[in-house]
Amino acid sequence: MDEMEQMRAQALAAINAAVTLDALEAERVAALGKQGWISALLKTLGAMSPEKRQEEGPKIQGLRQEVADAIAARKGALEAAALEAQLASQTIDLTLPAPEAPQGSVHPIGQVMDELAEIFADLGFSVATGPEIEDDWHNFTALNMPESHPARAMHDTFYFPDTRLHNAAQQRSMLLRTHTSPVQIRAMLARGAPLRVIAPGRVYRSDSDATHTPMFHQIEGLVIDKGIHLGHLKWTLETFLKAFFEREDIVLRLRPSYFPFTEPSVEVDVGYSLVNGKRVIGGADGWMEVLGSGMVNRKVIAAGGLDPDEWQGFAFGTGVDRLAMLKYGMDDLRAFFDGDARWLAHYGFSAFDQPTLSGGVGAVA
Ligand code: PHE
Numbered sequence: 001m002d003e004m005e006q007m008r009a010q011a012l013a014a015i016n017a018a019v020t021l022d023a024l025e026a027e028r029v030a031a032l033g034k035q036g037w038i039s040a041l042l043k044t045l046g047a048m049s050p051e052k053r054q055e056e057g058p059k060i061q062g063l064r065q066e067v068a069d070a071i072a073a074r075k076g077a078l079e080a081a082a083l084e085a086q087l088a089s090q091t092i093d094l095t096l097p098a099p100e101a102p103q104g105s106v107h108p109i110g111q112v113m114d115e116l117a118e119i120f121a122d123l124g125f126s127v128a129t130g131p132e133i134e135d136d137w138h139n140f141t142a143l144n145m146p147e148s149h150p151a152r153a154m155h156d157t158f159y160f161p162d163t164r165l166h167n168a169a170q171q172r173s174m175l176l177r178t179h180t181s182p183v184q185i186r187a188m189l190a191r192g193a194p195l196r197v198i199a200p201g202r203v204y205r206s207d208s209d210a211t212h213t214p215m216f217h218q219i220e221g222l223v224i225d226k227g228i229h230l231g232h233l234k235w236t237l238e239t240f241l242k243a244f245f246e247r248e249d250i251v252l253r254l255r256p257s258y259f260p261f262t263e264p265s266v267e268v269d270v271g272y273s274l275v276n277g278k279r280v281i282g283g284a285d286g287w288m289e290v291l292g293s294g295m296v297n298r299k300v301i302a303a304g305g306l307d308p309d310e311w312q313g314f315a316f317g318t319g320v321d322r323l324a325m326l327k328y329g330m331d332d333l334r335a336f337f338d339g340d341a342r343w344l345a346h347y348g349f350s351a352f353d354q355p356t357l358s359g360g361v362g363a364v365a
């Protein structure tokens with residue numbers, strides 16, 4: 001009994017003297033661990049007579065509890081002290097400048113697409129999308145280019161050879177869309193009329209030089225409503241180009257043209273002026289072709305599931321990359337897709353510079 005009392009006093013003293021959590025843990029193991037002395041005492045209970053056990057049991061259990069409580073209390077005190085010390089040693093200086101970090105930038109194409117979405121949203125257009133892997137029907141047939149149509153040859157299409165073999169009968173051969181015009185069909189079928197959508201996105205043609213890349217970007221516009229005529233088309237394009245180039249002196253020239261999916265079709269030139277030998281959009285020193293457009297062909301309206309006697313519309317399509325080059329003064333299209341960090345640092349836009357109509361859609365590069 002005396003021995004137990006002595007052990008108890010020793011253990012409690014050691015526990016309260018422990019200055020680290022490791023030292024405390026060592027005391028816990030020595031007393032309460034599998035081989036610990038209190039655990040050994042508990043084991044002696046089994047061999048005792050019932051009377052003796054009744055007498056010794058509560059003492060040993062009480063001792064175990066007392067030591068466990070002492071360890072928990074000391075642990076709490078040590079942890080609190082450790083936290084205090086940590087808080088005292090760590091400081092944070094909120095006046096320091098933010099650390100140097102690699103900064104990304106918004107690619108001019110993304111920037112221009114955002115600008116276009118913002119401009120057209122103001123005119124009541126929503127954004128429509130379609131797949132880049134498109135089927136023959138949406139890309140050609142529904143746009144009034146049946147299998148034998150000569151205009152198909154102008155597109156240098158990337159076909160998927162397997163699907164063409166398997167699905168030729170259903171005209172479901174698959175390809176990389178050659179323009180965003182198939183989204184006209186998808187939007188009409190999905191949303192019906194009236195309709196005002198733009199469809200920006202990637203398109204593909206097997207073509208490559210300084211002004212052509214196999215993948216490039218277009219934006220499509222489609223309006224379907226009642227009593228729509230060429231005047232609506234011209235006003236819309238003029239309003240859009242003035243907002244995009246942020247100039248009032250935008251002059252448009254509409255030239256008769258041909259697209260299978262519009263009738264009549266017009267190619268739209270925008271006037272430029274020469275400033276120090278460089279072409280700047282605005283004025284009328286010369287003309288640059290910027291858009292294909294026209295009144296939606298009746299057959300296309302029918303392919304979109306609408307009655308062409310009831311609904312009319314206009315459509316336009318243009319190259320986003322080209323618009324970016326004209327607005328922000330880059331001259332090699334291929335640089336858009338090189339992923340050169342220096343080019344991006346120079347021509348990219350800050351992610352904090354979101355185009356908004358209130359803030360002005362043209363960001364400062
Ligand atoms: N899809 C045509 C092209 O890729 C552009 C266009 C779109 C023309 C809509 C008229 C109407 O060249």
